[in-house]
Amino acid sequence: MLDASGQHVHTHAVRVYYEDTDAGGIVYYANYLKYAERARTELLRHHGIENGALMRSDRIAFAVKSCSADYIKPARLDDALEVRTAVTRLGGASLHMHQDICLDSATLVAIDVRLACMDIDSGAPVRLPDVVRDALRQVL
């Protein structure tokens, strides 16, 4: 998909359930990060890459190194949200992503996240596998 500025983005639909909300009647602020992680996972799965398989076969995983979120408007129970994900920088062993959590094309929460590919046994940085790099280039 192309967003308004012509950027290729991956989109993932998320529904808001009771589990996501809090006594303020809105989605709890940490839970948007769950939505963002689901969307990153589905972006890879769309290209045949699964986190569990990466962990078991390649002994690698993606670690979030930093993350920032702007909370513009709250999401509420039953909202049908869309997470739009683009890669903003693609390094050797790390990458930056921008993710908008949207309702009816208005951004409710804007997230920037930096991820590192690492060896799950040593914790050392690992070069992104080519198959992952190719998948991520589709939304760069």
Added chain:
Amino acid sequence: MLDASGQHVHTHAVRVYYEDTDAGGIVYYANYLKYAERARTELLRHHGIENGALMRSDRIAFAVKSCSADYIKPARLDDALEVRTAVTRLGGASLHMHQDICLDSATLVAIDVRLACMDIDSGAPVRLPDVVRDALRQVL
């Protein structure tokens, strides 16, 4: 949908993400109850009934009064699960449901839940609205 015994059931697909798992490498035991609640919500939504609207317009909500779960086999990261929901008893202001959380048609977790329809202001029991009753009868 009909299950193996000819019972009408509602089915809802759930994917297992990192957020659902724990350091044991499997889905954390409380999180299956989230899957079950999502499925109950989608059963109603399938018939045009939304929890948020019930709360705002009718001032009613479904409270879980009791719940039991048998953990047969664990679900794991990336599993594509299916929640199968049937109504096992339909009372005036309450109902019983059976829910199977399945992987490839094997039941991993079997859940029985009793729900009561209640006034969210007073907490008093409220007769199930006819539109809700009709929806639930489809899987009774």
Added chain:
Amino acid sequence: MLDASGQHVHTHAVRVYYEDTDAGGIVYYANYLKYAERARTELLRHHGIENGALMRSDRIAFAVKSCSADYIKPARLDDALEVRTAVTRLGGASLHMHQDICLDSATLVAIDVRLACMDIDSGAPVRLPDVVRDALRQVL
């Protein structure tokens, strides 16, 4: 501690935060199971036993095999709860516990749980280590 009937119980304090509540203004039904698991963990820690160490050194973990919960009254934001835990049956490789989640000595949620001690590599049942058995006997 002794409860009203003279039963030895382990008590664990839990505070209700926004993360635990939902748009209904009360604690989300699955989250009481988190409180119960924290209490079981602290019961063992009180006797010098840690889940992480059991997993790393002995390659064993406790799996919840079944669980039932009666929801009597809801807990709310800021409530200072107490979880009271007793062992109701102690087998070779499994045990039953009863846990009351209380506010001001009234039980809000009553939980019965059956746990099995298992080998985390094979999933096979494992006899409870003596140090665990001795700890659990204190609240039997």
Added chain:
Amino acid sequence: MLDASGQHVHTHAVRVYYEDTDAGGIVYYANYLKYAERARTELLRHHGIENGALMRSDRIAFAVKSCSADYIKPARLDDALEVRTAVTRLGGASLHMHQDICLDSATLVAIDVRLACMDIDSGAPVRLPDVVRDALRQVL
């Protein structure tokens, strides 16, 4: 408490339970935000201010407007963490906080958060009540 640089900070102890971890064996990245929110809540409670009471009596709540987190080292099951919270800017209707989530005085995750005091009915910004302002000044 004073931190190393002589800054007054509020400290709050957090234990890592299974519910907080994921299949990677470490605390799931969104869950550190729960720890941070618990610590902010306890900072206010230490001065006799409760979120629930603010909501019911004053019809106000604190909304997170933005949040950033640097993930330096992961926390693991059973870790006894400490959240250190300081106010870094105190405005009329909003404030900035810095929060370090520490293990044995090493910072694992560093969080900056901007909060706004708002009317829960209209969503409009509201001047911080004096009692809240006085509490926050203790760690400014």
